[in-house]
Structure formats: C-alpha cells, structure tokens
Amino acid sequence: MNNLKHKLASFVKGRGFSSGVITALVIAIFTVANVLMYTVYYAFMVEDSSVEKEDLSITDAADRIFDRAQQSGKKVTVTFCMNESDIQTHETGNYVYRTAMEFAERYPDFIEIRYANVMTLKYDDTGEDFNPAKYQKVARKDASGEAITDKNGEVVYDEYSLTRASVLFECHTTDVHGTVTRENIKVLTTSSAYSSFFTFDDSGYITSYNGEEIFASSISWVIADEHDTVYFTMGHGEAPSLNFYSALVSAGYYVEEINLRKQSVPNDAAFVVIADPKSDFEKSGEDSGIVSEMDRLKEYAERGGRFYINMDPIAESLPKLEEFIADFGISFITSESGERQIVKDLNMAIGTDGFTLITQYADTPVADDVYDNISDVDGSVIIRDIAALDCDSSKGASPLLVASSSAVLEASGATTDTEGSYTVVAYSKRPNDNAEAARLVLVPSIYMTASDAMVTNGYSNKDFLYSLFESFYGAENMIYGTNDVVQQSTALENLTLGTSIMYTALLLALPMALAVLGAVTIVRRKNR
Numbered sequence: 001m002n003n004l005k006h007k008l009a010s011f012v013k014g015r016g017f018s019s020g021v022i023t024a025l026v027i028a029i030f031t032v033a034n035v036l037m038y039t040v041y042y043a044f045m046v047e048d049s050s051v052e053k054e055d056l057s058i059t060d061a062a063d064r065i066f067d068r069a070q071q072s073g074k075k076v077t078v079t080f081c082m083n084e085s086d087i088q089t090h091e092t093g094n095y096v097y098r099t100a101m102e103f104a105e106r107y108p109d110f111i112e113i114r115y116a117n118v119m120t121l122k123y124d125d126t127g128e129d130f131n132p133a134k135y136q137k138v139a140r141k142d143a144s145g146e147a148i149t150d151k152n153g154e155v156v157y158d159e160y161s162l163t164r165a166s167v168l169f170e171c172h173t174t175d176v177h178g179t180v181t182r183e184n185i186k187v188l189t190t191s192s193a194y195s196s197f198f199t200f201d202d203s204g205y206i207t208s209y210n211g212e213e214i215f216a217s218s219i220s221w222v223i224a225d226e227h228d229t230v231y232f233t234m235g236h237g238e239a240p241s242l243n244f245y246s247a248l249v250s251a252g253y254y255v256e257e258i259n260l261r262k263q264s265v266p267n268d269a270a271f272v273v274i275a276d277p278k279s280d281f282e283k284s285g286e287d288s289g290i291v292s293e294m295d296r297l298k299e300y301a302e303r304g305g306r307f308y309i310n311m312d313p314i315a316e317s318l319p320k321l322e323e324f325i326a327d328f329g330i331s332f333i334t335s336e337s338g339e340r341q342i343v344k345d346l347n348m349a350i351g352t353d354g355f356t357l358i359t360q361y362a363d364t365p366v367a368d369d370v371y372d373n374i375s376d377v378d379g380s381v382i383i384r385d386i387a388a389l390d391c392d393s394s395k396g397a398s399p400l401l402v403a404s405s406s407a408v409l410e411a412s413g414a415t416t417d418t419e420g421s422y423t424v425v426a427y428s429k430r431p432n433d434n435a436e437a438a439r440l441v442l443v444p445s446i447y448m449t450a451s452d453a454m455v456t457n458g459y460s461n462k463d464f465l466y467s468l469f470e471s472f473y474g475a476e477n478m479i480y481g482t483n484d485v486v487q488q489s490t491a492l493e494n495l496t497l498g499t500s501i502m503y504t505a506l507l508l509a510l511p512m513a514l515a516v517l518g519a520v521t522i523v524r525r526k527n528r
Helices: 002-015 019-053 064-069 084-089 093-106 211-223 242-250 293-302 317-327 365-373 461-471 499-526
Strands: 076-079 112-117 137-139 158-161 167-174 181-189 199-201 206-209 227-234 254-258 269-275 308-311 330-332 342-344 354-356 382-384 389-390 397-402 408-411 414-417 421-432 438-443
Touching: 064 076, 076 093, 084 093, 093 112, 093 137, 093 211, 137 181, 167 211, 181 211, 211 242, 242 254, 242 461, 269 293, 293 317, 293 438, 330 354, 365 397, 365 461, 389 397, 389 414, 389 421
Parallel strands: 076 112, 227 254, 227 269, 269 308, 308 438
Antiparallel strands: 076 167, 137 158, 167 181, 199 206, 330 389, 342 408, 354 382, 397 421, 408 414, 421 438
16 A cells, blocks of 8 residues: 555656646546446436336225225226237337236236237137227216217217227126126227326326226226216317326216307316416306306306316416406415416425425315325325415315415515415315305416326325315215336435435535545645
8 A cells, every 4th residue: 555655646746746736636536436426326226216117016096996896796807909928028018918917916806807809800818709899989878877968869979999009998787696787898099009008298208107097097987887077168278288188087087178159068067177278268248148158157156066277377367267266266466566476485396496396285174185085195296387376265265285384476586475385276165045165276387287297206196186086076986096107207306405405415515525635635745
C-alpha cells in the first residue's frame, strides 16, 4: 500500500499538476463513482422490477361474489378463440392464458376454460362444432331474462367481430334439476394483441397488465342478471376518457351517448356523465316553448337524476353549466378577476411543480362510505392540475376529496391563498320535493382517469371510482384490490415531492462531502 501511495505521489508531482487541476480531478473521480453507483442501483432495480412483472397470481377479491353466484346455480365458461398451444406462446396472450389458469385453479367447480378455433369452427378439446354466430350478435336482457327492446320495439343487440384474440365469457344458470334456465354472454375482442387486458398511456405504450381485474369483472358481468346504463352527453366537444369508459364497463354498466338537443334522459339511466365539455349547454329563452338541453338536465335532476361531471379548470368558463352545478351547491373558487384557482402542494404532491396532488378523504358521510369500501386496498387518489371548490351545505354539497393543510392556491402563476385543506372533489345530494334527492359529483380536473393515475405503484384511482359507483350511484358487486401488474414505473413515484428532495439530498451528500474533503486535503498538502 505504501509503495502504491509513493508511486501515485511521484506521478502527480512529475506532471506538475496545479492545486486547481488536482481538485478538479478529485471531483471528477467522485462524480464518475457516483454515476457508477446509480447505474448499478438502477440495473438491480430493473431486475427486481422484471421479477415482479411475472407475478400473475390472483387475490381473493372475487371470492365473496363468485361463491354466492355458484350457490345460486351459476357456472361460467371462458372460451379462447385460439388453441391452447398458440396462446401459450403468444407474446401478450400468454399473460391472459396464465391468468385464466389461475382462475380455473382457484374456482374449479365454478369456472371452465375451453379453446375454440375460429378458422375450423371446432372446439379443440372435443372436436365438436363451434358456432361463432352465437357470440357475434348478443341480445341485451332485463332482470327477468327477456330481451330489451328500444322505443320502436326492436331488440337491442351488442354486436362483435370475432378474431383469434377474442375471449368469450358465458354464464349458465341451472335449476335444482340441472336444467339451464338462463344464459348470459360477454365478449372481449381485439384485432390480435389482447389489448382489452392492458392499460395504455397516451403514446400507446403498455402501463399495466390488468388480467385479474378484467377476468373478475367480466365474470361478474355475466353472473349479474341486470345492467344499468350510463349516458355520456355529446355535442359540446366532450372528451370522454377511455380509462373511465373501461372502468364503467368493468363495473357492470352499459355505456351509451345521449344528445340532449333531441331527447330527454331515459328512465333507465344509472347516471349521466358530462366529460370535459368545451362549449356550453343550450338554454331556452323565456316562454319560448322550446325544450333546451338545460331544461332536460333540470327535468332529470328533479326526478332524482344523478350526474358525474369533470371539467378542465384551465378551459373557458361555461356559465350555463356552472349555474346548473351551482344549484347543487358546488362552485369554483375564483380570484378577484374571476380566474379559477389551482391547488398547489409542495409537500403532498408528486413531481417538481407541486400540481400532482396526493389527496385525502374528507370527513363527510359519502367520503367515509367510499373509503370504508377500499380501506384494505393500498393506494391513494392522485389528481393533476385541479381547481379548488366551494361547497354550500344548505344545498346538500359536501367535500369528497381534499388537499392537505400545506396546500396553497395559485392564479396566473402567483400564490393567492395559503389556507390549505381545499376541496378538490365535491358531491351533492340536493333535496327534491317529489322525488329522491338528485346527486352530483364534480371533479374539476381532466386527469382523474389518466392511465398513470388509474394503475400505478402506490396510487390507484380505479378502486376509488368503483367504490364511488357503489356508495354514491348504487352499483353492486364491485371488485376491489385486484393484482394489476404495473409494467412501467418511476423510481420516486411512491414518494412525495418533499420526501424525494430529502432522499436526493442524502444521496448526493456523501459523494459531495468526500469530494470536498479530498480537495481540501490535497490543497493543504500542496501548500505544505
């Protein structure tokens, strides 16, 4: 060791390096060492993550619902339109196959897996004929099992185009004699990649594999004897989230569009969704005799209607729609100039700007009910770029989700308020004279259902929505806490901004301290 030190000292003196050059070399060496340390850490982190991706085990989330269905004489058949050997080697189908095996093993007396060939029209296991027509045009049924008809008396069908990547879910209900008394069918079909079982980001990259959730919800769909319909308004530049649409379908709803210029909200509506409108709703003039969109929204509310509304707080104001929402006691908090104020929180947020909030449940009855349903499920609700709301309790309005006490309000890039604990999602149960109370939820953001918020490590908005459907809108058989396998993650996604800054500072402190110590030591020795 002494010989090495002597040679190193001779090398440095022989080159005639100045103290500044030596200091720079020491800092460079420690910087390179720091980079290598992070590189090694990242390599091991990726390796651990890849192992986690292969964990396709399922949870007990569906046990209660499936056990009850089996006791009532129901049995489910899941049919792949691809033979078993092909799906086992299929890049994405292999995930779906392995999940199917997990379900068949966990519920052997309730779920049967079969394979059909859409080319030869034969079942692989028995060689019997496979009839695709049965699954290409499926009639909707009411609670009694009768086909649902439209206003013209025509049967309402769901139509599908089968491919080799289609997966067919069937439920047969039998009586005590073993006779089939009812048959329900649901079809998941895509071109080739089983995309129904995955979540994608805006760029088309897979963010998570949701096999357990999709299997469980599809089976829950076919064992249910009735499905309500959710209506999306149209004609105002609405931009419904595909993730929200998928959550509604997984929750057991039919989803339709409605043009309020032409028709009223049907009686079978579970609730109406107004999704990020860009233009305002029409309002008729006094005594015009014309039934406007606002008239139809108000008429639906007066008979106990239910609404889910999300709005972009940065977009132009929509006075008529906001007036309708204000009738439920919910309004935006605005600055003196009328600008909506955005919530910022540097302590309870993800990212460096403080606008992706980790929200908290309010201390209100509906918030308590929503939380109780999913209290055993890990994950909080995160929302990005969200406005603050004001609630008038005299009209039935209350907070549902709130920001932390460290939050502030901003408008035009300047802080306008520092009170904290602002309402960021609100609900209202507005009393009616002749009907059940009308209900409304307002989410003043368009990012509640972003793909990286719906399924990600540590945070999940999806279970929150399912619980909201159950507690506020009356849905049944919601399945919480499934094993959604995240495919993309960030190293700090489970840290708040304040915590991540602390960790980053600690990680940088050691190499920086060593570099400074080395530089000081070398300079002192040079001077001596």
